[in-house]
Structure formats: structure tokens, C-alpha cells
Amino acid sequence: MLGYILRRTLSTIPVMAMVGLFVFSLLYIAPGDPAAVIAGDQASPEDIARIRANLGLDRPFLVQFGEWGWRTLHADLGTSIFTGLPVTQMIGQRIEPTLSLMVLTLIFAIVVSVPMGVVAAWKAGTWIDRGIMTFAVLGFSVPVFVIGYVLAYVFALQLDWFPVQGYTPITQGLGPWLGNLVLPALSLGCVYIALIARITRASMLEVLAQDYVRTAKAKGLGQKDVLFLHALKNAAVPIVTVIGIGIALLIGGAVVTESVFAIPGLGRLTVDAILRRDYPVIQGVVLLFSFVYVLVNLVIDILYTFLDPRIRY
Amino acid sequence: MSLASDHRPAAPEGLAIAPALPDILKAIKPRTGVTGFLRRHPTIAVGGGLLLLLILVAGLAPYLGTVDPSALSPARRTRPPSALYWFGTDMLGRDIYSRVLYGTRVSLLVGFAVAILASIGGLAIGLVAGYVRWADSIIMRMMDSLMSIPPILLAVSLMAITRGSVGNVILAITIAEIPRVSRLVRGVVLSLREQPYVDGAVAAGTRTPMIILRHILPNTLAPMTVQATYICGSAMIVEAILSFIGAGVPPNVPSWGNIMAEGRALWQVKPFIVFFPAAFLSVTVLAVNLLGDGLRDMLDPRQAKGH
Numbered sequence: 001m002l003g004y005i006l007r008r009t010l011s012t013i014p015v016m017a018m019v020g021l022f023v024f025s026l027l028y029i030a031p032g033d034p035a036a037v038i039a040g041d042q043a044s045p046e047d048i049a050r051i052r053a054n055l056g057l058d059r060p061f062l063v064q065f066g067e068w069g070w071r072t073l074h075a076d077l078g079t080s081i082f083t084g085l086p087v088t089q090m091i092g093q094r095i096e097p098t099l100s101l102m103v104l105t106l107i108f109a110i111v112v113s114v115p116m117g118v119v120a121a122w123k124a125g126t127w128i129d130r131g132i133m134t135f136a137v138l139g140f141s142v143p144v145f146v147i148g149y150v151l152a153y154v155f156a157l158q159l160d161w162f163p164v165q166g167y168t169p170i171t172q173g174l175g176p177w178l179g180n181l182v183l184p185a186l187s188l189g190c191v192y193i194a195l196i197a198r199i200t201r202a203s204m205l206e207v208l209a210q211d212y213v214r215t216a217k218a219k220g221l222g223q224k225d226v227l228f229l230h231a232l233k234n235a236a237v238p239i240v241t242v243i244g245i246g247i248a249l250l251i252g253g254a255v256v257t258e259s260v261f262a263i264p265g266l267g268r269l270t271v272d273a274i275l276r277r278d279y280p281v282i283q284g285v286v287l288l289f290s291f292v293y294v295l296v297n298l299v300i301d302i303l304y305t306f307l308d309p310r311i312r313y
Numbered sequence: 314m315s316l317a318s319d320h321r322p323a324a325p326e327g328l329a330i331a332p333a334l335p336d337i338l339k340a341i342k343p344r345t346g347v348t349g350f351l352r353r354h355p356t357i358a359v360g361g362g363l364l365l366l367l368i369l370v371a372g373l374a375p376y377l378g379t380v381d382p383s384a385l386s387p388a389r390r391t392r393p394p395s396a397l398y399w400f401g402t403d404m405l406g407r408d409i410y411s412r413v414l415y416g417t418r419v420s421l422l423v424g425f426a427v428a429i430l431a432s433i434g435g436l437a438i439g440l441v442a443g444y445v446r447w448a449d450s451i452i453m454r455m456m457d458s459l460m461s462i463p464p465i466l467l468a469v470s471l472m473a474i475t476r477g478s479v480g481n482v483i484l485a486i487t488i489a490e491i492p493r494v495s496r497l498v499r500g501v502v503l504s505l506r507e508q509p510y511v512d513g514a515v516a517a518g519t520r521t522p523m524i525i526l527r528h529i530l531p532n533t534l535a536p537m538t539v540q541a542t543y544i545c546g547s548a549m550i551v552e553a554i555l556s557f558i559g560a561g562v563p564p565n566v567p568s569w570g571n572i573m574a575e576g577r578a579l580w581q582v583k584p585f586i587v588f589f590p591a592a593f594l595s596v597t598v599l600a601v602n603l604l605g606d607g608l609r610d611m612l613d614p615r616q617a618k619g620h
Contacts, residue, residue: 018458023470030474137606141599143550145557145573146591153584164581252465256554259577270466271558274473286470290462297461 005302012294019290020072024065026286027279077284082276087284090269097167098265100177101257102250105185105192110243113193117200117239118227121208124201132197139194144253148187148260155183165262184261188253192246199242203235210234236307244300251289354611360603367597371417379411382567393585400589403575412567413589419568420549420597423483427548428541430487435494436537440525442495443502453499456492464489468551472560479562482555486548497540501533535612542605546598553594569594 036048043051052058071078077087120132156164162183168176207213208231216230258267266285273281351358370377385405394401400409442452459467464486471485505511506529514524555561556570557577564571569590576586 014454015458015461018455019461022458022462026470026474137602138599141546141602142595143553143591143598145554146595149580149584149587149591153580157581248463251463252554255465255469256557259558270469271560274469274558274560277473279473282470282473286462286466289466293463294461 001305004305008301009298012298015294016291017069019294020069020287021065023283023287023290024068027283028061028064030277030279072287077287078280080273080278080281082273082278082281087280090281091266091284091288094264094266094269096169096265097263098254098258098267100170101181101184101188101254101263101265104178104181105188105250106243108185109189109192109196112189113196114200114232114239116193117197118204118232120197120201121204122223122227124205129201133201136194136198139190142190143256144187144191145256145260147190148184148257151183151187152261167261167263167265180261180263184257184263187260188250188257191249191253195246195249196239196242200235200239203238204231207231207235233307237304240300240303240307244297247293247296251293354607356603357607357611360600360605360607363596363600364604367417367600368421370414371421374411374414374418377414379414380408382407382411382415383565393583401583401585403572403586404579409572409586409589412572413569413593415567416569416572416590417593417597419479419562419566420552420594422479423486423552424545424549424597424601426483427486427490428545430483431490431494431544431548432537432541434487434491436498436530436533438491438495439498439533440502440529443499444506444521444525444529449499453496456495459488459492460496464547465551465554468555469558469560472555477561477563479566482552482561485555486551489551490544490548494537494540494544497536498533501536502529505529505532539605539609539612542601542608546601546605549594549598549601 036043049058057064075088077091079086080090083090116132116135120129123129152164155161163180166180168180170177204227213226213231216226221230254265255267255270257263258265259271262268266288269281270285272278273285385407389402390404400413403409403412438452438456442449442456462470467489468482468485471488472481475481475485508528511524511528514528519527552561552568553570553573556568557574559574561570562568564575572590573587576583576590580587
């Protein structure tokens with residue numbers, strides 16, 4: 001078991017190294033010469049060459065990549081071309097809203113979608129099942145910003161239940177913090193709910209057809225116990241897998257949701273960085289999100305061994 | 314059709330045989346042809362029909378009462394929908410109805426192109442990974458790494474280093490989609506190559522390229538078709554998102570994402586600018602996804618029971 005955890009953890013290193021190589025290449029082949037930008041309009045070609053040598057930009061690709069990787073490992077993501085601030089500092093300032101939004105969406109989506117999938121499988125073929133599955137198809141098809149605008153229009157502009165846009169730090173009170181995040185989390189959660197509910201239903205249908213479920217029913221166990229104790233536990237592996245994979249959807253969706261609801265988080269930072277072609281910032285955010293994604297899926301892979309004792313590596 | 318039969322074996326001595334059942338079952342007339350097919354697969358009918366309609370709209374955009382989608386008219390800015398401007402006008406006085414209709418072309422083009430290109434690329438990579446043992450782990454490690462970058466961020470970073478154009482958007486989304494397709498194809502290939510008929514082909518001396526072409530490729534087509542439909546839908550959403558955040562097709566191209574991006578600043582007072590492209594986008598993606606669900610149920614009836 002420990003050996004497996006260790007091996008699985010070590011296997012993320014080459015993956016992250018490849019991600020790093022990709023992200024670094026992005027900056028390397030990006031148009032625009034940082035040396036020329038720093039030197040300004042009046043600089044002579046010799047000045048630019050000197051600055052380039054000072055920055056080490058005239059060295060071979062692999063040398064530059066190695067140095068960049070070394071700095072990245074020491075949590076140094078470079079400085080923003082636009083603001084001149086360290087990228088880590090800019091990310092640090094923006095991380096709270098994004099983290100709040102994603103954690104809230106995650107909790108909300110799991111709490112809603114898993115019971116939905118269980119009920120749909122239990123009532124398979126009925127109008128309840130069809131209703132839930134129709135919602136799942138809709139959740140897949142309606143883009144997150146469309147849901148965001150509709151929710152904001154109805155619940156913020158028309159009904160005035162929630163603030164239309166913006167973000168309040170959690171330090172200024174739980175109520176205002178939550179109030180600002182309800183609509184973004186709802187819109188971001190839809191596609192995620194659709195995804196998890198669908199997999200939960202499929203996985204549950206498979207488990208409900210097993211002999212031990214029939215046995216559990218035969219020995220007089222209540223419907224709720226059969227569904228949630230016996231069946232759901234055995235259907236858990238695909239569900240947990242899709243929750244992990246779906247984090248990618250959540251990250252992509254957060255970028256858009258933050259634009260719709262004017263939340264000053266990492267997504268907005270990314271969008272601003274793209275519009276300004278601020279490559280170190282784009283690099284930093286992509287690297288951070290990918291790292292989180294790899295980490296979450298590592299944890300989930302390790303969780304399997306606890307969920308399903310049959311899995312031994 | 315009678316259940317009673319003349320070929321029943323004669324009853325052994327001392328055994329009573331139940332009398333033949335009366336002829337109560339009506340003959341089932343299987344519906345054939347196009348109508349029968351559509352009746353059996355309502356999601357394909359609805360999704361395919363909607364998609365066909367949208368393709369017509371895209372093709373016939375110039376003849377559907379539209380004007381030049383880029384024609385500025387500063388005197389008629391942000392007019393609400395009316396008999397003259399069916400969907401209203403934007404902040405530059407352009408007719409939103411015309412822009413949305415022409416936007417159908419961009420969305421469908423991006424969706425179809427990405428679906429086709431990602432399928433071809435994914436098929437090639439997946440076939441190689443699934444069939445060439447030594448290349449497998451290298452290729453799949455690379456695909457795993459690409460997959461650990463969330464697709465939208467991958468497309469966004471690719472767009473950041475190139476010029477915004479429809480072609481570049483298609484390329485960026487295709488690259489972001491390929492890893493998932495190749496993973497699917499590889500899985501199918503790995504299970505196919507263990508099939509007895511592949512062993513048979515090998516034993517008969519068929520060369521590897523021929524085996525791939527004749528025995529492996531045709532069997533990947535069913536799951537690929539379904540996957541391609543879903544990719545088409547997701548590519549349309551990603552294109553709209555890219556354009557919406559300003560990293561997609563150039564602003565002068567009327568795409569649904571661009572129209573929404575332009576309406577963003579005014580959405581609280583002029584929600585119709587955002588509403589119409591949003592509605593078209595949602596319906597289009599819904600049509601594509603319905604078609605995908607229908608195709609999946611049709612091509613894999615075993616899985617259909619689970620859904």
C-alpha cells in the first residue's frame with residue numbers, strides 16, 4: 001500500500017515536468033522580444049543585445065528551460081511584464097475568490113448530483129429518471145456564461161435576492177461572502193452536476209443489478225439502506241473518478257464565471273493577462289491550475305485503495 | 314403466425330402435453346425506412362432535425378432577411394427588438410439578427426472542423442499507441458501531460474501566442490481535444506488486437522498496416538462517431554468562451570461569443586444583446602449533444618440500457 005502511494009506520487013513528476021516543458025515553450029516561442037520591451041523604443045540593437053545577454057535569453061533552449069524549472073521549483077514564477085510585480089504575488093492576491101468559488105461549487109455540486117444520480121437509477125425508466133436525465137443533457141449543452149447571465153438577470157436584477165456582481169472577502173463576514181458566491185457557484189455547478197449525475201446513475205444501475213443488492217433487499221433491508229449503504233458504496237469508484245476529472249471543467253468554467261460576475265480571481269487575472277499578452281502571468285496560472293489538477297487526481301487515485309479494497313497495486 | 318406447430322414431437326407414453334396456445338399474438342409489423350428509424354430513435358430525429366435547420370440557416374444566412382452584419386449605424390445604437398430590428402441593434406448600431414445568423418456559420422464551422430480534425434489526429438495517435446508497443450508509454454505519457462492542463466486553459470494559452478483567427482481557434486481547440494480522443498482510440502485498439510480474428514489475420518500473414526486498416530480501423534468508427542459529436546458540441550462552447558474572453562476569433566467576425574462579449578458591458582440594461590446569441594448557442598449545442606446521445610444508443614445498444 002505504502003509502496004503504491006509512493007510509486008503513484010513519483011509518477012506525477014514526469015507528468016509535471018512535461019507540463020512545465022509545454023508551458024515554458026509557450027513563453028519561448030511567444031511573439032515579442034522581452035529584451036526589446038525592457039529596453040524601450042529608443043534602444044539601439046546593441047543595447048537590446050546586451051539586455052538579452054543579461055537576461056540570459058541568448059543561451060540554448062534547454063539551458064534556459066533548466067534554469068526556469070529550477071526557479072519554478074523554488075516558487076519563483078518570474079515577474080509580470082505589465083505590472084512588474086512577481087507573478088507569485090499577483091496569484092497570491094487573486095487566489096482567495098477563485099478558491100472560494102471552486103470549493104463552494106464542488107461541495108454544492110456533489111451534494112446535489114450524487115443523490116440525483118442515485119434517485120434516477122432507482123427510478124430508472126420513470127418520469128423522474130427522464131426529468132433528471134433531461135436536466136443532465138441541458139446542463140451539458142447550456143454554456144456556463146449563459147446560465148450565469150440568466151441566473152444573474154432573474155435572481156439579482158429582477159428579484160434582487162443576491163448582489164449582481166463582485167466579491168466580498170470571507171474576512172468581512174460569512175453572509176456577504178456567501179451572498180456574492182451563490183449565483184456564480186450555481187452557474188458553474190450546472191455542467192459539473194450533469195456530469196456527476198450521469199456517471200452516478202450509470203454506475204448505480206450496474207451495481208443495482210448485482211446479486212448482493214438482491215440479497216440485501218431479500219433480507220428485508222430498507223430501500224434507503226440498500227441504495228446508500230450497499231449500492232452507492234460499491235458504485236463509488238467511477239463517481240469519484242469523474243469528480244476528479246471534472247475539476248478540469250471547473251477550472252475552465254471558473255475563468256468564464258469570474259468574467260460574468262466580475263469576481264477578481266485567478267480567472268480574471270488570466271483573461272487580463274491574455275488581453276495584455278502578459279506571458280509570465282499566463283504561464284504561472286496555467287502551471288498552478290495544472291498542478292492542482294494533477295494533485296487532486298493523485299489524491300483520488302490513492303483514495304481508490306480505501307474505497308475498493310479489491311484494488312491492490 | 315401460429316404458435317401451434319405441426320413439428321411438435323409426439324408425446325411420450327403416459328405424458329400429457331399442454332394444448333397449444335391460442336393465436337392471440339398479433340403479428341408485429343416492423344417499421345422500416347426513414348420514418349421507422351426516426352421513430353425508434355427520437356433523440357436522433359430531434360437533434361439531427363435541429364442541426365439540419367441550423368445548417369440551412371448558416372447556408373442561407375444572406376437570404377433570410379439579413380443585412381450586412383458589419384454595417385455600422387451610429388444613429389441607431391442599442392435599439393430593442395422591433396419589427397425592423399428583430400433582435401435589436403448593438404452599441405455600434407449593427408443588426409443583431411444578422412450578426413447572430415452569420416454567427417451560426419462560425420460556430421458550425423469551428424464545431425465540425427474540430428470534430429473532424431481531432432478525430433483524425435486522435436485516430437492516428439491512438440492507433441500507433443495501441444499497436445506499437447514501444448511507442449505506447451511515451452505517447453500516452455505525453456497525452457497524460459497535455460490532459461493535465463485543463464482544455465480551456467490549453468486553448469487559451471495557445472491562442473495567446475498566435476493571432477486571433479478562425480483557423481487558429483480551430484487548431485487550438487483541436488490540440489486541446491486530441492489527447493482525449495487518442496486515449497479512447499488506444500483503449501479500443503488494445504481490446505481489439507486481442508480478438509481472435511486479428512490473430513487469424515496475423516496467422517494468415519496479413520501485414521500490420523493492412524490489419525490496422527481492415528480489421529482495427531472499421532471497429533473504432535462507431536465509438537469515434539459518437540465521440541466526434543460530443544467534441545463538436547464542446548468545441549462550439551470553447552469557441553464561444555474564447556471569443557467571449559477576447560482570445561478567440563477577431564472582433565470583426567460576427568461569432569456568438571463575440572456578440573456576447575460586446576454585449577457584456579451593457580447586459581444589465583440591454584440584456585437582449587447577450588440573450589439572442591446565448592439562446593442560439595445553447596440550442597445548437599443541445600442539438601449536437603442530443604444527436605450524440607442518440608447515436609450512442611443506436612451504435613451501442615448494450616450501453617443504451619444503462620442510460
